[in-house]
Amino acid sequence: GAVVSQHPSRVICKSGTSVKIECRSLDFQATTMFWYRQFPKQSLMLMATSNEGSKATYEQGVEKDKFLINHASLTLSTLTVTSAHPEDSSFYICSAIGENGQYFGPGTRLTVT
Amino acid sequence: GDSVTQMEGPVTLSEEAFLTINCTYTATGYPSLFWYVQYPGEGLQLLLKATKADDKGSNKGFEATYRKETTSFHLEKGSVQVSDSAVYFCALSEGTGNQFYFGTGTSLTVIP
Numbered sequence: 001g002a003v004v005s006q007h008p009s010r011v012i013c014k015s016g017t018s019v020k021i022e023c024r025s026l027d028f029q030a031t032t033m034f035w036y037r038q039f040p041k042q043s044l045m046l047m048a049t050s051n052e053g054s055k056a057t058y059e060q061g062v063e064k065d066k067f068l069i070n071h072a073s074l075t076l077s078t079l080t081v082t083s084a085h086p087e088d089s090s091f092y093i094c095s096a097i098g099e100n101g102q103y104f105g106p107g108t109r110l111t112v113t
Numbered sequence: 114g115d116s117v118t119q120m121e122g123p124v125t126l127s128e129e130a131f132l133t134i135n136c137t138y139t140a141t142g143y144p145s146l147f148w149y150v151q152y153p154g155e156g157l158q159l160l161l162k163a164t165k166a167d168d169k170g171s172n173k174g175f176e177a178t179y180r181k182e183t184t185s186f187h188l189e190k191g192s193v194q195v196s197d198s199a200v201y202f203c204a205l206s207e208g209t210g211n212q213f214y215f216g217t218g219t220s221l222t223v224i225p
Contacts, residue, residue: 006156034212034213041218041220042217042218043202043215043216043217043218044157044202044213044215046212046213049212093156093157095213102206102213104149104156104157104158104159105156106155106156107155107156107157
């Protein structure tokens with residue numbers, strides 16, 4: 001079946017630094033990928049829709065200058081958390097649209113100290 | 114807009130007990146409905162899905178039936194195991210290329 005990977009799976013960074021998270025569709029091409037954020041013991045909230053070759057569409061309340069999304073190819077989307085702060089600590093999950101549905105990555109746990 | 118309301122947890126059951134996790138939805142169109150499971154420290158895994166009214170999704174002993182008249186998609190399992198301990202999310206999507214709307218998740222703990 002379709003597989004979506006994320007890298008890294010866990011990352012710890014210092015406040016003020018930037019962190020890049022990769023989302024790859026391993027055996028299919030995805031023109032659309034979604035980025036979700038999950039707070040502890042809460043549901044997933046959509047952050048943005050990433051479309052290959054065009055600018056991402058951000059949900060209301062999500063700072064586009066803080067959460068930079070680049071969908072550089074049909075198999076790769078990246079989320080960069082710029083000038084990270086402790087409140088950005090969360091579980092970030094991507095999903096990719098394939099022929100037979102939407103597939104989720106395993107998630108990236110970001111901890112900002 | 115679209116939304117999913119899910120039974121709040123946490124839920125604690127003894128092994129071999131019957132499980133029901135309620136899920137109701139609001140949608141503007143004709144969504145597909147899903148149950149995802151998240152084991153500790155891991156990402157989401159699709160458990161089952163149903164794409165139209167009266168469809169029943171099933172997997173690993175879990176079942177859920179798409180009830181349009183009650184806008185529900187309750188998850189059931191006849192006999193839970195310790196290995197079923199996880200967080201379960203109900204979700205809907207209005208189309209293959211569209212975003213998912215998730216419920217808040219229900220934490221299940223099964224004790225021996």
